Amino acid sequence: MTPAPFGAELRDVVVRYGDEQALDGADVAFRPGIITGLIGRNGAGKTTLLSLLASLRRPTSGTVRVDGVDPFEDPLVMAGVHLVRESGDVIGDEPVRRTLRYYAATRPNWSTDLAAELLDVFAIVTKKSPNSLSRGQRSALGAVLGLASRAPLTIFDEVYLSMDAPSRYAFYDAVLADYAEHPRTIIISSHLIEEVERLFEDVVIIDRGRVLVADSADAIRARGTGLTGPADAVEAIAREHTVLARQRLGGVVRVTLDVALDDDARRAVRAAGVEVDSVGLQDLFVHLTRKETP
Numbered sequence: 001m002t003p004a005p006f007g008a009e010l011r012d013v014v015v016r017y018g019d020e021q022a023l024d025g026a027d028v029a030f031r032p033g034i035i036t037g038l039i040g041r042n043g044a045g046k047t048t049l050l051s052l053l054a055s056l057r058r059p060t061s062g063t064v065r066v067d068g069v070d071p072f073e074d075p076l077v078m079a080g081v082h083l084v085r086e087s088g089d090v091i092g093d094e095p096v097r098r099t100l101r102y103y104a105a106t107r108p109n110w111s112t113d114l115a116a117e118l119l120d121v122f123a124i125v126t127k128k129s130p131n132s133l134s135r136g137q138r139s140a141l142g143a144v145l146g147l148a149s150r151a152p153l154t155i156f157d158e159v160y161l162s163m164d165a166p167s168r169y170a171f172y173d174a175v176l177a178d179y180a181e182h183p184r185t186i187i188i189s190s191h192l193i194e195e196v197e198r199l200f201e202d203v204v205i206i207d208r209g210r211v212l213v214a215d216s217a218d219a220i221r222a223r224g225t226g227l228t229g230p231a232d233a234v235e236a237i238a239r240e241h242t243v244l245a246r247q248r249l250g251g252v253v254r255v256t257l258d259v260a261l262d263d264d265a266r267r268a269v270r271a272a273g274v275e276v277d278s279v280g281l282q283d284l285f286v287h288l289t290r291k292e293t294p
């Protein structure tokens with residue numbers, strides 16, 4: 001039986017490493033039973049945030065809750081959280097099957113069948129040791145362990161970056177297929193968005209230790225609006241909104257706005273001789289997390 005998915009939340013969380021402030025008052029809730037994408041630039045604080053949920057560290061201040069409790073204080077909740085990270089939590093110098101036996105013995109929802117099926121998909125030979133696998137195969141092994149554990153809160157911290165394209169797509173398909181049969185809370189961190197965004201129902205964008213945006217992927221996609229046309233007409237509309245980016249070519253201007261325009265508003269824009277289009281999640285992320293303002 002699939003256990004109930006865990007929700008998770010951070011309230012006003014600060015994490016400092018010496019002088020470095022990795023999280024700076026982060027507030028966010030991860031809905032139970034949903035796949036959420038956690039996106040942010042290098043150094044934004046993704047790994048730090050995820051390590052709090054997995055009880056690998058405590059916040060300097062603020063509150064962390066997983067399934068309603070402080071995970072650090074609750075071994076049962078801690079056992080229901082599985083974090084897959086690049087370093088891999090494996091027995092490095094012994095055959096992969098030793099690691100599999102360890103997970104089978106310690107993960108209450110472990111699926112031997114799913115593990116066998118995915119090891120086959122990724123062509124991982126279980127008599128080899130994790131240390132003797134290629135980097136991509138080691139990442140795939142981490143993904144297999146994360147999926148086959150079927151933890152109520154499963155977290156993938158950029159694990160698939162070393163995998164080649166066919167393996168990454170096999171991973172995405174495996175996430176969706178197993179999630180459909182055994183719904184759980186899944187958080188996937190990434191700064192490569194286009195490939196993975198079809199998995200996300202919710203998206204959290206983190207920037208310099210703060211949560212910039214947390215919403216459904218559809219609502220976030222609707223926010224990015226591009227306008228292209230004669231400078232006067234475009235600027236007259238842009239004046240009313242937050243401009244994320246601006247490009248000029250002769251008398252033509254293109255602006256990216258942080259606004260969701262409804263059908264009536266789009267018709268009015270077109271009537272003014274301005275083209276309107278939607279900006280993808282990746283472009284919106286790039287514009288929202290740029291260091292300088294347009």
Ligand SMILES: Nc1ncnc2c1ncn2[C@@H]1O[C@H](COP(=O)(O)OP(=O)(O)OP(=O)(O)O)[C@@H](O)[C@H]1O
Binds near residue numbers: 040043044046191
């Ligand atoms: N152990 C540590 N000691 C000191 N500073 C750290 C430590 N771990 C992380 N940091 C700093 O905290 C900030 C956030 O790092 P974090 O690893 O959480 O970012 P990230 O979003 O996961 O980045 P990436 O996408 O590059 O993996 C960075 O500025 C980083 O230098």
